[in-house]
Amino acid sequence: MQLFHCPFCGTRDETEFHFGGEAGNIRPDGADVPADRWANYLYMRDNPKGAVREVWVHMNCGEFFVMERDSVGHEVVSSTSLDGAGHAR
Amino acid sequence: MTATRLSSGGSSIDRSRPVSFSFDGRKLQGFEGDTIASALLASDVAVVGRSFKYHRPRGIWGAGVEEPNALVDVGGSVARTPNTRATTELVLDGMIAKSVNASPNAAVDRNAFIDRFSRFIPAAFYYKTFMWPDWHLFEPRIRAVAGLGEVDARWQSPAAAADQINRHCDVLVVGAGPAGLAAAKLAASAGQSVILVDDQHEPGGSLNHRTGEIDGRPATAWAAETIGALSATGHTVLPSTTAFGIYDHNLVGLNQRHGDGRPDTLWRVRPRRIVLATGAIERPLPFANNDLPGIMSADAALVYLRRFAVLVGRRVVVATNNDSAYEVARALAEAGADVTLVDSRKDGTPAVPEGVSLTAGRRVAAARGKMRVEGAVLDEGTLLDADCLVVSGGWTPTIHLFCQARGKLAWSEAQAAFLPGDPVEGMAVAGAAAGAVSLSGVFESAAKAMPGATAAPRSTGVEATGGILAAWPIPDARGRVWIDYQNDVTAKDVELAARENFISVEHLKRYTTLGMATDQGKTSNLVGLALMGAVTGRTVPEVGTTTYRPPFTPVPLASFAGARGGELMSPVRRLPLENVHRARGAVFQEYGGWLRPAHYGGADADADCAIQDEAGRARQSVALFDGSTLGKIEVMGPKAAEFVDFIYYNTMSTLKPGRCRYGFMLSENGVVFDDGILVRLDEYRFVVSCSSSHVASVHARLEEWRQDRFGRDAVYVHNATSEMATLTVSGPNAKKLLATLGLGLSLDDADLPHMAMAEGMFATDPVRVARVSFTGDRSYEVSIRADRAEPLWARMHEAGMAFDAVTIGLEALMILRAEKGYIVIGKDTDGTTLPHDLGVDGPRAKRKGEYVGRRSLFTDVAMPGNRQQLVGLAVARGEEPLATGANAISREGGKLRSQGFVTSSYHSPTMGRPIALGLIERGAARHGEAVDIQHLGMVRRATITGPCAFDPSGERLNA
Amino acid sequence: MTRRYSAFSLIKEGLTGQKGWQPAWRSPEPKKTYDAVIIGGGGHGLATAYYLAKTHGIASIAVLEKGWIGGGNTGRNTTVVRSNYYYPESVAIYGLAHRLYEGLSKELNYNVMLSKRGMVSLCHSTGELEIGARTVNAMQINGVDAEMFSVDDVRRVAPLLNLASDARFPVFGGVWQGRAGTARHDAVAWGYARAAGALGVDIIQNCEVTDFIVEGGRCRGVHTSRGTIRTDRIGMAVAGHSSVLAAKAGFRLPINSYALQACVSEPVKPVLDTVVLSPGTGVYVSQSDKGEIVIGGALDRVPSYGQRGNLPTLEGVISGLLEMFPAFGQLKLMRQWAGIVDVVPDSSPIIGESPLPGLFLNCGWGTGGFKAIPAGGVLLAHLLATGKHHDISRPFDLDRFATGRLLDEAAGSGIAH
Known part of the structure; x- marks a missing residue:
């Protein structure tokens, strides 16, 4: 059982959280976005082994936030609210 | 002996x-x-x-x-x-x-003869034989002689489920031998909260049988006093409890045995610090x-x-x-x-x-x-x-938990053992597990494990000494030297593995099954890999160890399951009026996580009759239906209109306050994710009505787009589904019935036309009446506070007597909506269905603004061509309905090919013939064409039609 | 010449202390160049090497494995082999694998213990029965040996299953594939390794690829922990680590890596003769020939490269198992582990040339790669040998993510999304 840190509620069990995707995956708008670019947004991932930066949602409070952690050792480095992280798509 | x-x-x-x-x-x-x-x-x-x-x-x-x-x-x-x-x-x-x-x-033992053939069946022999004529001929015999104990097929699980306990503490000490007791005592005296566990019934470890004197007291007396003092000062001492695993972020799993018939208890302990005083195992x-x-x-x-x-x-x-x-x-x-x-x-x-x-x-x-x-x-x-x-044969420190916590080991030639290497954060190893031999050495390591603590116990008696001359198996020795007793792995098997190049320690384990028995090689692993080293000219650390995996000792499955079984497993959601429905004879089924009335009255054999009766009568006068499971998610804020435009496939911002519009929500891959009615309450407020089984996922999507794209100040989203009950009145006499309820609003079609909403009062409670229809008949959905729904429901029934009203369950509703060609997402669509497959191409063709899933509607695959499209499927009057799930087939070059399938199929009591919906390739352009429909090998003919079989002009919405 | 395995050779060796056996595969030093290099010494990589040598006659092949062969998902799965898929494209690829599995022990002269004990996927409601019918019909049309099972049929193959009508997930019937079953996972890797080695393939363990050599826009070789190896054809079959290598090669893949856990009970005498899958609990279970109850379930909820088990998923899986088989409440968990699986949005594999010419992909099998090993080998070998897709692998190219032609079995077979 990992412990994640919700920027709003504090440290909670991993089972309260849901993975929301890699952070910084900017959505291209428009019907004329090139197919490759759209596929890149929709499907392609960095999926790094080691340091990751991801969007998570704390299901209990419903807030999305950005978490930095290690995908091998599972150390959690930081949690930042979406506003603070400047993440937008 | x-x-x-x-x-x-x-x-x-x-x-x-x-x-x-x-x-x-x-x-x-x-x-x-x-x-x-x-x-x-x-x-x-x-x-x-x-x-x-x-x-x-x-x-x-x-x-x-x-x-x-x-x-x-x-x-x-x-x-x-x-x-x-x-x-x-x-x-x-x-x-x-x-x-x-x-x-x-x-x-x-009648299988003892097998040993006489042992020379022919060495490690992994089964990979080399039993291939002709087929493994299947040998397997049953092999299985029968393998396995250990027996499962009792008549066994009943105990009435009480295993307890599961979560606990935080400052220090968790694993092992209550001299090292563990000393560490626990030091921690307690430093004011820390301690949990001390020992897998033996009697804590004390080696102190219970080895001679020693501590602080001038016999070792056993010191142990008893130390344990007594810990218990007396509020610390937790758990004998018969095994720390079986250390998981991420230093969560420790404990399994406690009670010895009185109670199921074992699982503890999940989150300590600030772990002291492993797990001792050593003799080889x-x-x-x-x-x-x-x-x-x-x-x-x-x-x-x-x-x-x-x-x-x-x-x-x-x-x-x-x-x-x-x-x-x-x-x-x-x-x-x-x-x-x-x-x-x-x-x-x-x-x-x-x-x-x-x-x-x-x-x-x-x-x-x-x-x-x-x-x-x-x-x-x-x-x-x-x-x-x-x-x-x-010497002592193997019990470092399993240390390794589970991803600690690295260091080989000690002097002690002929792997010892804990670099420390793991939040964890210390003490006593024999850390290689200590004498009691003085044990206490020294315990003191190190609790830095800052003072006054460690002192050994005042005779001290144990170590002094080992490693005794590993010698290659090519005579006779059968056993390494893994339970799995019957001998030195010759290890040598055979080496001969055949299974020299990686993991290959050795898997090839010979060394260490894979229920004891997980506690006495055998080191011996085996030392021999592998000797055979291949490598040192023991060069050979390395296999991965230590939980559990340390086998743990009852029941401990992990706890009380999660039965109705507590994925609990169903329940209607506010469940008991009222039960009193009316409702037969419940689970639909998309909700327990809902399937029909009223009619046991198993009569279920179809009851459903047909409900669906038939619903069209004649008026039907009452509990639609409380429908999602009701409020969207409000200055950018609410912009938000729903982005969320929906259809343009929604043009909706006038007090009006409703049907629309699709798409996933970003263009697939229809949900459908439903959007109600505009006022300029800045909407209610998203989504499918019963999609409430949580729709809410999550709304939140994600809100927070990630629009911002907190722009929109607010509130899931009000469980706050409100929604009771539906549908049928030619719906308006008349509703008029008797005195809801304080005008039911005049000019004031409340189809796809409009009005607010009223039932007694002292506000109600929201939406004139929308999932039956194709004039319908009113009345929403009211869930805890006040019962009187309204009762009042509706009372009023309904005059109209021969019928209460319908979900099965009848499914027939009614299928007659109209109204879809159920996930049933009449699948995970590939795009909106234009359902005949809704307008937004795709015309919308200018951005919306979820838009770009995916213009990929190669989204282009109209061979796509499966929603159709009706007709068979002759008097025939049985098609089987749901039957596939439409074509023959191309002598090969069968599926062209789609039947998604919904019923007998329509109103029309007196079967009706069906399906997704069929290019179906929209093939109305009137006959297709072969195959189900479990039988082929029937059906004619492709439009999805709507009943009242295609929609007159009954206003009848 | 590799010594042939047979009962006769075992008996002969038994008389002389089993001392005449040779290495199952050689462990040579890597050469400077090869005709083809395969990264990843799991089942897919080793099978690729085998078919490259056997079918296409390529002489000089190396398999580079960063650890020990078969040490990834090949040795960490629940050993189920089946081909009960919905789409014709999926049936083609998994059917190919299944047929090859059926002859694999003899083909490789290595008993992979394919046990065609059948598999039943349970239906817990009338709705699931309808979906079951839909998939069975599609499968029958596509030539798969699928059939609908009644509750009595289910009882016959799994008598200990909880079939009470008031069970949390009552059983209404099931979807059966009689040819499905299990195989001995390690043996598949070792059998391919031995057979490939006998054809001259160099199997190089403890050899981690650290980077790709790119010249003129093409992949020309790899740098490894054991030196530089040049080649013009590189196949990559590294499952959960595909994204890591892809990043070194300069492209991204539609993959998220997750731990998939499995566990076994202590061994007991035979009590379960088939494979049972419950969509309600998400649990699948069989009994190994050794007697262990082999238990698998859903993915972990947190993306991860950590090959280790954890409690929350395990607890959910075990409680699901006991819901299905209450009598297993007598048993104890003996071992728990995890593999890193490469999860693709449509859960179908990716086979084809990568964006870096000369580098070919075999990945994205997610939780189901073991059953496909022979097909993965045949198809990647075909690509490496000819530079072109086999008809069966064409629909699984990476380009499907741009065209939208995904092959999502779960979506297509009506499982709620």
């Missing part, structure tokens, strides 16, 4: 409380406090089980969790458990124990036939003597390569046995105990005997007569 119970002594047993139990049908006696193993030894039962592969007779090796041989199926007065370790399970009155893998019993010595019953760990022999007053033999050979067995030899001699000590070391051996003869510089080369040990042959040929052979 002749193991006997001495007339006095035994710190763990209560001679005033005899217990009766049976083993392999034999009635035996023991005392309260005995383990099954000690009671069996006291009765001189030598053969307690059969090995996994060769069905070799096996006796008790150890006195703890490392036991590879003595597994029994227990039952009788205690819960039935296969493969129970006899060395850790207390014997209880009325217990029935049966040896495993033996038939009819351990002493006489066997490698010599031929070292698996004979009567060959036992020296330390275990001392345990049985001191704690259970069992003398394991009369003529005992003690074979060792280290100092620790000397105390054992002395104690056995003092208890009256003839003891010969064989020490592989020539020099530097400790003083020979009184009454013991020592042969130094010699090894045991082989054991003699068939069903139990009868003697030991030394390497120079001497035969020593013996009824018991106790051995110490």
